Every structure is written in structure tokens, then in C-alpha cells.
Amino acid sequence: MNKKLWLSSPHMGGKELEYVNTAFETNWIAPLGPNVNGFENDIQNYLEKSNVYVSALSSGTAAIHLGLILLGVEKNDEVICQSMTFSASANPIMYVGAKPIFVDSEKDTWNMCPELLEEAILDRISKGKKPKAIVAVHLYGMPYKVDEISAISKKYEIPVLEDSAEAFGSTYKGEKCGTFGEIAILSFNGNKIITTSGGGALISKSKTFKEKAIYLSTQARDEAPHYQHSVVGYNYRMSNVVAGIGRGQMLVLDDRVKARRKNYETYVKELSDLESQISFLKEPDSFFSNRWLSCILTDGYTKREKIRLTIEKENIESRPLWKPMHMQPVFSEFPSYVNGVSENLFERGLCLPSGSNLTKNDLERVISEIKNCI
Ligand SMILES: *Cc1c(COP(=O)(O)O)cnc(C)c1O
Numbered sequence: 001m002n003k004k005l006w007l008s009s010p011h012m013g014g015k016e017l018e019y020v021n022t023a024f025e026t027n028w029i030a031p032l033g034p035n036v037n038g039f040e041n042d043i044q045n046y047l048e049k050s051n052v053y054v055s056a057l058s059s060g061t062a063a064i065h066l067g068l069i070l071l072g073v074e075k076n077d078e079v080i081c082q083s084m085t086f087s088a089s090a091n092p093i094m095y096v097g098a099k100p101i102f103v104d105s106e107k108d109t110w111n112m113c114p115e116l117l118e119e120a121i122l123d124r125i126s127k128g129k130k131p132k133a134i135v136a137v138h139l140y141g142m143p144y145k146v147d148e149i150s151a152i153s154k155k156y157e158i159p160v161l162e163d164s165a166e167a168f169g170s171t172y173k174g175e176k177c178g179t180f181g182e183i184a185i186l187s188f189n190g191n192k193i194i195t196t197s198g199g200g201a202l203i204s205k206s207k208t209f210k211e212k213a214i215y216l217s218t219q220a221r222d223e224a225p226h227y228q229h230s231v232v233g234y235n236y237r238m239s240n241v242v243a244g245i246g247r248g249q250m251l252v253l254d255d256r257v258k259a260r261r262k263n264y265e266t267y268v269k270e271l272s273d274l275e276s277q278i279s280f281l282k283e284p285d286s287f288f289s290n291r292w293l294s295c296i297l298t299d300g301y302t303k304r305e306k307i308r309l310t311i312e313k314e315n316i317e318s319r320p321l322w323k324p325m326h327m328q329p330v331f332s333e334f335p336s337y338v339n340g341v342s343e344n345l346f347e348r349g350l351c352l353p354s355g356s357n358l359t360k361n362d363l364e365r366v367i368s369e370i371k372n373c374i
Pocket residue numbers: 058059060061062085086088089137163165166186187188189198199200
């Protein structure tokens with residue numbers, strides 16, 4: 001059997017163990033510690049903005065959960081969420097007892113459609129409730145239409161929670177994803193562009209938010225010699241061991257972006273003679289995607305499945321694009337504002353092996369299997 005080719009597998013850079021070893025040698029195995037602070041500084045420096053504050057947490061999902069709390073989302077509030085995304089964008093809305101309102105995508109970036117967002121906001125207001133937050137996602141590394149979404153956020157005074165879990169290293173008009181929302185989040189899960197095996201970060205533009213995020217993520221302990229609590233806390237802080245992996249990964253983030261973009265370019269180049277049957281999402285002007293996953297659009301569900309099942313037999317992993325949240329059984333009862341775009345993408349789209357550790361031969365294998373199949 002040929003070697004298994006994964007969609008997106010972890011890719012260590014080499015220095016990770018040095019940081020992890022330091023944690024062991026100094027016995028900083030507990031959460032908190034020098035690697036955690038170091039990792040937060042590394043991320044802040046990478047984002048190239050002096051006014052962003054980074055809190056390292058146990059997952060991207062935990063970061064979204066705390067982000068919603070920091071934005072004041074409470075029970076029975078409404079929160080707008082991009083429908084086409086991974087469920088982790090929406091689940092935390094349920095954790096706080098709020099109601100998700102799903103908004104469909106546009107074709108240029110596959111992310112939240114600004115026109116539909118405004119329509120949804122106006123409709124929710126007319127029904128008696130102004131949404132408390134907007135969860136917008138940079139899917140597969142492609143930035144959402146930042147200017148348009150930010151303008152609507154400003155116009156209606158509804159903060160954006162920017163889900164940048166898939167877009168670390170992407171930019172919009174030269175500025176890094178993760179710096180646009182009132183609050184943004186990153187993920188370092190095993191399949192993401194860099195990984196700490198599991199982890200996330202909350203990015204905010206205020207120091208108070210950072211302090212509050214750390215306070216809430218470490219069981220909300222008040223100043224006192226005994227254990228004193230005034231609000232409900234969480235155990236969401238990143239551990240110092242895991243942060244060591246993150247410090248090593250930060251050294252190679254730009255290389256990882258280059259490698260993933262190269263994968264995408266290779267797929268485009270080699271599959272371009274099948275243009276009538278396979279197409280790709282291009283970068284609009286001033287959008288720069290880290291190309292976390294390389295995705296193709298086929299001419300329909302039948303072709304999509306044919307490719308997926310054929311390459312699966314050859315030990316090559318692929319996966320349909322995210323199934324929109326408004327089509328998920330768990331969220332089917334919630335309001336949604338749809339235009340057919342995400343349902344169509346889900347039907348026709350397929351994510352191909354995209355790891356930064358794929359070799360030229362690996363890619364050739366995927367490409368020749370797809371060509372054989374159609
Ligand atoms: C991975 C991911 C998350 C969740 O991050 P975890 O670290 O796995 O909890 C959230 N949103 C999107 C879009 C993701 O892809």
C-alpha cells in the first residue's frame with residue numbers, strides 16, 4: 001500500500017524540543033511560565049501591531065467562548081455567525097446560552113456575505129433584538145471581506161469576533177489576519193498551519209480584555225490568600241510545555257505559509273487543463289491567503305464524490321468543504337439567511353492534501369490520481 005497522504009498533518013520545525021526541554025529542566029510543567037509569555041510575545045511581534053494583546057489558551061474553541069463572554073454575550077442574546085465554517089465557530093454561542101443566527105457566504109472569498117449580513121441585522125432588529133456580536137471566519141486561510149464587514153460592524157455598533165483559526169499568516173491589504181476584529185482568535189490544533197498539538201489564542205485590542213481573558217481562563221481567582229471567586233471561571237490557559245512547541249513553530253510559520261501556497265500553485269498549474277471540470281478560488285486583489293487547505297470545485301456532486309472515493313482507495317485523504325451550519329442537524333432550528341452559495345460549495349467542493357510536509361512526489365501522486373479519475 002502506498003504511503004498515506006493526509007489532508008493536513010503536523011510538521012515540526014526542529015527547535016520545538018529545545019523549548020519543551022527548557023520547561024522540563026526548570027520544572028515549569030504547570031500552566032503559566034516563561035514559554036507561555038514568550039509564545040504570546042512571539043505572536044504579538046508576528047502580528048506587527050503594537051496595540052494587540054495576546055492570551056495563549058488551551059484551544060481556539062476556548063478562545064471563542066471567552067471572546068463571546070468578553071463581548072458581553074449572555075443568555076438569550078443573538079449572535080450572527082458565518083454559516084460556512086467548522087462547528088467550533090458556532091458551538092461557543094450555545095455554551096453561553098445565546099442563539100446563533102447564520103449568514104451565508106459570497107463567491108469571491110467563500111466567507112460571510114456583507115449584503116446578507118446587513119439584511120440579517122436589519123431583520124433581527126425589526127424582530128426586536130439587535131445581535132450582540134458577529135462571528136466572521138477566514139475560511140481555509142482566505143480573508144473575509146474585511147472592509148465591508150468592518151463597516152457594517154461599525155454602522156450598527158456590533159463587534160466582530162474574528163475567527164482566524166485557519167488564517168494565521170494570511171493578510172488583507174498587507175495587514176495580518178487576527179488584527180481586524182474587536183476580538184480575534186487563533187488555533188494551534190494538530191491540523192492547523194502551525195500546531196502545539198492543541199492550543200489557541202485570544203487576541204484583543206485592549207489590555208483589559210487580555211487581563212480578563214487570563215483571569216477567566218485560570219478559574220477566576222480574586223486577589224486573596226485563600227481561593228476566592230466572584231464569577232464563574234474556566235480552566236482554559238495554555239500550559240507551559242505546549243507553549244514550548246508553539247515557540248518552536250513560530251520560527252517556521254512563514255516557511256509553512258510558503259509551502260502551503262506552493263502546494264496550491266502546483267495543484268492549479270497541474271490541473272489547469274481540466275479547467276472545465278475543476279476550478280479554484282483565486283485571491284481577489286489585496287487578499288493574501290496562507291492556503292491552509294487547497295480546495296477544488298468540481299462541476300457537481302457526482303464528480304466530487306468520484307474523485308474523493310477514487311483517491312481514498314489510493315490511500316489519499318480528501319474531504320468535502322465544510323458543511324454549512326444551517327444544514328447541520330444540531331443547528332437546524334435556528335434562523336438563517338441564505339443565498340445558496342455555501343450549499344453549492346459544499347456540494348461541489350473538495351479539500352485536497354495540503355500539509356507543508358508533502359513532497360513533490362506526494363503532490364504528483366495526488367494530481368495523477370485525479371487526472372486518471374477524470
Ligand atoms: C480549528 C477551528 C476552530 C477551533 O479551534 P480548536 O483549537 O480546534 O478548538 C475554530 N474555528 C475554525 C474555523 C477552525 O477551523
